[in-house]
Amino acid sequence: MATIDSAAVELFKQKAAPASTRVIELGDLDEAMDYALGVCEKKEFCELLLPGCELPLSDKGSAHCVRGTVKTMAAPGLEDRHFARLEKLGREKGFSMLRQDMRGQLAGMDVAFTLADLAIAETATCILQCYSEDLRLATMLCEVHVIALKKSQIVKSSADAMGFLQGIMEKGPMYTAFISGPSRTADIERVLTLGVHGPLELHIALVEG
Amino acid sequence: MLAVRQAFQRKTGIVVQTAKNMKEYHEELKEALDNAYLRETLDKFAVAYKANRAAIFADLNERELIRDIAKAKDAALPNLDALFDRFAREASRRGVHVHRAATAADANAILCRIARENGCRKIIKSKSMTAEEIRVNRALEEQGCEVVETDLGEWIIQLRHESPTHMVMPAIHLSRYQVADTFTGATGRRQDSDIEKLVRLARRELRARFAEADMGISGANFAIADTGTIGICTNEGNGRLTTTLPRVHVALAGIDKLVPGIEDALRIIRVLPRNATAQDITAYVSWLTGSAECAESRDKRKIMHVIFLDNGRSSLAKDPACKDALRCVRCGACANVCPVYRLVGGHKMGHIYIGAIGLILTYFFHGREKARNLVQNCINCGACKDVCAAGIDLPAIIQEIRARLVEEEGAPIESSLLAMVLGNRKLFHTLLRFGQWAQRPVTGGTPFIRHLPSIFMQGQGFRALPAIASRPFRDQWEDLRVRLPKEGKIKVGLFAGCAQDFIYPEQLKAALNIFAAKGCSVDFPMEQSCCGLPVQMMGERKASEKVALRNVKAFDPARYDYIVSLCASCASHMKHGYPRILREHAEMAAEVRRYAGLVRDFSSFARDVLDLNEADLRNDAERVCYHAPCHLCRGMEVTEQPRELMRFAGEYRQTPEEDVCCGFGGSYSMKFPEISARIMEKKLDGLEGSGASVLVTDCPGCVMQLRGGEEKRGNTLKVEHMAEFLERHMKK
Numbered sequence: 001m002a003t004i005d006s007a008a009v010e011l012f013k014q015k016a017a018p019a020s021t022r023v024i025e026l027g028d029l030d031e032a033m034d035y036a037l038g039v040c041e042k043k044e045f046c047e048l049l050l051p052g053c054e055l056p057l058s059d060k061g062s063a064h065c066v067r068g069t070v071k072t073m074a075a076p077g078l079e080d081r082h083f084a085r086l087e088k089l090g091r092e093k094g095f096s097m098l099r100q101d102m103r104g105q106l107a108g109m110d111v112a113f114t115l116a117d118l119a120i121a122e123t124a125t126c127i128l129q130c131y132s133e134d135l136r137l138a139t140m141l142c143e144v145h146v147i148a149l150k151k152s153q154i155v156k157s158s159a160d161a162m163g164f165l166q167g168i169m170e171k172g173p174m175y176t177a178f179i180s181g182p183s184r185t186a187d188i189e190r191v192l193t194l195g196v197h198g199p200l201e202l203h204i205a206l207v208e209g
Numbered sequence: 210m211l212a213v214r215q216a217f218q219r220k221t222g223i224v225v226q227t228a229k230n231m232k233e234y235h236e237e238l239k240e241a242l243d244n245a246y247l248r249e250t251l252d253k254f255a256v257a258y259k260a261n262r263a264a265i266f267a268d269l270n271e272r273e274l275i276r277d278i279a280k281a282k283d284a285a286l287p288n289l290d291a292l293f294d295r296f297a298r299e300a301s302r303r304g305v306h307v308h309r310a311a312t313a314a315d316a317n318a319i320l321c322r323i324a325r326e327n328g329c330r331k332i333i334k335s336k337s338m339t340a341e342e343i344r345v346n347r348a349l350e351e352q353g354c355e356v357v358e359t360d361l362g363e364w365i366i367q368l369r370h371e372s373p374t375h376m377v378m379p380a381i382h383l384s385r386y387q388v389a390d391t392f393t394g395a396t397g398r399r400q401d402s403d404i405e406k407l408v409r410l411a412r413r414e415l416r417a418r419f420a421e422a423d424m425g426i427s428g429a430n431f432a433i434a435d436t437g438t439i440g441i442c443t444n445e446g447n448g449r450l451t452t453t454l455p456r457v458h459v460a461l462a463g464i465d466k467l468v469p470g471i472e473d474a475l476r477i478i479r480v481l482p483r484n485a486t487a488q489d490i491t492a493y494v495s496w497l498t499g500s501a502e503c504a505e506s507r508d509k510r511k512i513m514h515v516i517f518l519d520n521g522r523s524s525l526a527k528d529p530a531c532k533d534a535l536r537c538v539r540c541g542a543c544a545n546v547c548p549v550y551r552l553v554g555g556h557k558m559g560h561i562y563i564g565a566i567g568l569i570l571t572y573f574f575h576g577r578e579k580a581r582n583l584v585q586n587c588i589n590c591g592a593c594k595d596v597c598a599a600g601i602d603l604p605a606i607i608q609e610i611r612a613r614l615v616e617e618e619g620a621p622i623e624s625s626l627l628a629m630v631l632g633n634r635k636l637f638h639t640l641l642r643f644g645q646w647a648q649r650p651v652t653g654g655t656p657f658i659r660h661l662p663s664i665f666m667q668g669q670g671f672r673a674l675p676a677i678a679s680r681p682f683r684d685q686w687e688d689l690r691v692r693l694p695k696e697g698k699i700k701v702g703l704f705a706g707c708a709q710d711f712i713y714p715e716q717l718k719a720a721l722n723i724f725a726a727k728g729c730s731v732d733f734p735m736e737q738s739c740c741g742l743p744v745q746m747m748g749e750r751k752a753s754e755k756v757a758l759r760n761v762k763a764f765d766p767a768r769y770d771y772i773v774s775l776c777a778s779c780a781s782h783m784k785h786g787y788p789r790i791l792r793e794h795a796e797m798a799a800e801v802r803r804y805a806g807l808v809r810d811f812s813s814f815a816r817d818v819l820d821l822n823e824a825d826l827r828n829d830a831e832r833v834c835y836h837a838p839c840h841l842c843r844g845m846e847v848t849e850q851p852r853e854l855m856r857f858a859g860e861y862r863q864t865p866e867e868d869v870c871c872g873f874g875g876s877y878s879m880k881f882p883e884i885s886a887r888i889m890e891k892k893l894d895g896l897e898g899s900g901a902s903v904l905v906t907d908c909p910g911c912v913m914q915l916r917g918g919e920e921k922r923g924n925t926l927k928v929e930h931m932a933e934f935l936e937r938h939m940k941k
C-alpha cells in the first residue's frame with residue numbers, strides 16, 4: 001500500500017481552486033470512471049465550446065463543425081480491462097466511446113478521461129506521460145478533461161518530482177505534460193477566458209490508494 | 210510621421226521602431242501619450258500586477274529564488290558551447306535534428322530549408338520571441354509558405370500587421386472592439402465584441418488551421434542539455450497542439466535558453482509564471498524529450514528539429530558589463546513595473562523585445578540604429594531591477610550602453626558640455642553662482658523661475674522650476690559650523706550634492722539642526738562636487754569616473770563614521786554605483802569600497818543611527834503623506850524608517866503607489882518632458898483626497914519635481930524634504 005502525504009493532498013486541493021481546477025474526492029478508479037460518465041451525461045451535446053452553430057465563422061472555420069447528436073468520450077490511456085468497463089457503461093448511455101484515432105475528432109469531443117502519473121501539490125499540477133499522440137490530442141480536444149489521480153501520487157513540491165522526471169527523461173523519447181488547469185487566456189483586455197484551445201473544464205478525481 | 214509608418218507597416222507587415230532621430234521618436238511618443246485607451250489599460254494593469262505578484266510570492270522566499278536563478282544562469286553562460294554539444298548529442302539520440310545558427314539569416318535559412326525538404330507550406334506557430342527577433346514569418350512567406358500564429362494575442366496582432374506590445378500579452382494595447390473589427394476583417398463576417406465569443410471564434414478558426422498544417426514552429430522556455438529536452442510553457446495549450454498535430458515540428462530557441470539539468474528547468478518554472486502573470490504555474494508545461502509519436506509521419510515519429518540561435522549571444526556572454534542580460538527568462542515583468550512603459554506601451558518602449566530588457570537586447574540583437582533613441586528612454590527608477598526574475602541590474606546595463614553609444618558615435622553637445630563642466634568642480638560651481646546672478650530678472654523674488662524665455666523652457670511648463678539659492682550651502686558653511694558640536698559622539702561627513710548645495714541649502718541646514726540636537730559633529734569637505742549621476746546617465750564615462758574619484762578623495766574615511774547624503778540619488782549612486790563604475794581603477798579599490806561602505810541616506814541615519822524617536826519630536830497630528838524616492842526605497846532599500854519618523858511627528862496618511870517614480874529622473878525630465886509631466890501628474894493625482902497638508906520625501910530631485918508641479922497646479926499641498934519636516938517638529 002502506497003503512503004499518502006495528507007498535507008500534500010490538502011495543499012493540492014487548496015491550490016487547485018485558483019487555477020479553476022475542480023477536485024472531487026472518490027473511492028477508487030471505478031468511481032472516477034462513473035464520475036466521468038456522469039459528467040458526460042449531464043452536459044449538453046455541443047454545449048460549451050463546439051459552436052459553429054451560432055457564431056459567424058468563416059467558411060474555413062465552419063469546416064470543422066460537429067454534426068449529429070451523439071456525445072463522445074475518449075479514454076486513450078487506460079488498461080484493457082478498465083477501458084472495457086468504461087466502454088460498456090458509456091455505450092449503455094448512448095455515448096460514442098473512443099480509445100484511439102483522435103485525429104478524426106479535430107472538431108472536438110465531450111469528455112476525455114485519463115490517468116495521472118504523478119502530481120505536484122504546490123501548483124496543483126498533474127503529470128502525464130504523453131508519448132502517445134492520442135493521449136495528447138484527447139486531453140486537448142475535449143471540452144471537459146477528467147483526470148483520475150491517486151492520493152499517493154501527490155508530492156509536495158516540484159523538487160520532490162525530480163527523481164520521477166529524471167527517470168522519464170533519461171530514457172527514450174517522451175512527451176511529458178504538466179497540466180495545471182483548463183486552457184486559459186487573458187489576451188483580450190486581460191479578461192480571463194477559459195477554453196481557448198483546449199478544455200474548458202479540468203476535473204481531478206482524487207481516488208484512494 | 211504616422212503616414213510614413215503606416216506605409217512601412219504595409220510594406221513590411223510589421224510595426225517596429227522606425228524613428229530615425231530623437232525628433233521622430235518624440236512624435237511617436239506623443240501619439241502613444243494621446244492614446245487614452247492604452248493609458249487606462251496599462252494603468253490598471255500596472256496596479257493589478259503589483260498586487261497579484263505580491264500575493265503569489267507571499268509563501269515563497271522570492272529573493273532566494275531570484276538569486277538561485279541568477280546563480281544558475283551565471284554558471285551556465287560561460288559553458289554554452291559545451292551545453293549545446295551535450296544537448297545536441299542527447300537530443301539526436303532521441304531522434305531530433307539539432308542545428309546552431311550564428312545569425313538571424315542563418316536561422317531563417319535553416320528553417321526555410323526544413324520546410325522545403327519536407328514539402329511544408331501550411332505552417333502554424335506557437336508564441337516565440339526568438340521567432341519575432343529574426344522575423345521568421347517574413348522569411349517563410351517569401352518562399353510561399355502560409356504562416357499562422359496560434360497564440361490568441363499573437364494571432365490578433367498578426368492579423369493587424371503589428372508586432373507585440375508586451376512579451377507575454379502581445380495584444381494588451383487593443384480593446385475588444387478593435388479585436389472584433391480585426392476578426393470581422395479576417396472572417397468576412399460581422400463579429401460581436403463580446404470577449405467570450407471572440408475567444409471561441411478564434412478557437413474555431415484556428416482549429417481549422419491546426420488541422421491543415423504540415424509544420425509547427427514553437428519557441429522554448431528552456432532547453433535541458435542533460436536529456437535533450439525542450440520545455441514550452443503556455444496557458445492556452447496552443448503549444449501542445451502546435452507540437453502535436455503537424456508532422457514536422459521546429460523549435461527555435463536562443464542558445465541562452467540552454468541549462469544543464471532538469472533542476473534548472475524546474476527553478477525557471479517556479480519563477481517565470483509567477484513573475485510574468487502572477488500564476489503559480491502556466492496551465493501547460495510541455496517537456497519534449499526527443500521526437501514522440503506522430504501518426505502523420507511515415508515512420509510514425511515526429512520529424513523534429515531544434516534550432517539554437519546565436520545572433521550575438523555568444524559575444525554578449527563574454528561581455529563582462531552586459532552579460533547578465535542573458536539571464537533573462539522573458540517574463541516581461543520589467544515592462545509591467547516600468548513607469549515609462551505604462552505611459553507609452555511596448556511599441557515605443559522596445560523594438561521586438563520590450564521593456565528594460567528590450568532596450569538592452571535591441572542594442573545587442575538589432576543594432577545601434579534601432580537602439581539609439583530607445584536606450585535614452587529609461588528614467589532609472591530601478592523598478593525593473595527590483596522585480597527581475599533573474600536579478601539583472603537592467604538600469605546599469607542601459608547606462609553602459611549609453612556610454613558605448615557616446616564612445617561609438619560621439620555625444621550630443623549638451624552632454625559633452627555637461628561632462629566638461631562637471632569634470633571641473635571650480636568651473637561648475639562658478640557657473641552655478643553666475644546662474645544665481647543671471648536668473649534674478651526671471652524669479653520675481655520668489656523661489657521659482659517665473660519668466661524664463663521660452664527657448665529655455667521647451668516642454669518644461671508642467672512644473673515651476675526652482676531658482677538657484679542666493680547663497681549656496683558651501684558659502685554658508687563657515688558660519689554654520691560654529692554652532693555644531695566639535696567632538697560629537699558620531700562623526701558625520703556631509704555630502705551635499707548639487708541640488709541641495711545650490712538650490713535647497715535650507716534642507717541641509719534643517720538636517721544640521723537635527724544632527725546638532727543629537728550630538729553629532731559634522732564636517733563638510735569643500736573639495737566634494739556633484740555625485741556624477743547626471744553624466745553617468747548621459748553615458749559620459751570619463752567625466753562620471755572623474756567626479757566619482759574626486760568625491761572619494763575628498764572624504765578622509767578615517768575622520769568619519771558615516772558619509773550622509775540627504776539626496777537619495779546621490780547616496781545610492783555613491784553606495785552602489787561607485788564600486789561598479791570605478792571597477793577599472795584597481796589602485797583605488799580599497800578606498801572606493803570604504804567610501805561606499807560609509808554612505809548613508811538621511812532617514813535611515815536619523816532613525817537607526819541617531820535614534821531619532823518620539824521623545825525628540827513633537828507630534829502635532831499634522832496630516833502627512835509620503836513619496837518614496839526610487840533611489841531610497843529601491844536604491845538604498847530603505848522603506849520603514851521614513852514612515853516611522855513621519856508617524857512620530859504627525860499623522861501619516863498612506864496613499865496608493867507611494868513607491869512609483871515621480872517622473873523627475875534628473876536629466877530625463879529635460880530629455881522627455883512630455884513623459885516626465887505625465888508621470889508627475891499621476892503621482893499628484895494620487896495624493897488628492899489623502900487629506901494631507903504636507904507631502905514629505907527624501908530627495909531634493911523629487912522635491913523639485915513635486916513642489917514645482919503643485920505650484921503649477923496652484924495647489925496648497927506643501928512639499929518638504931524629510932529633514933525640513935522633522936526639524937519643524939523637533940522639541941526645542
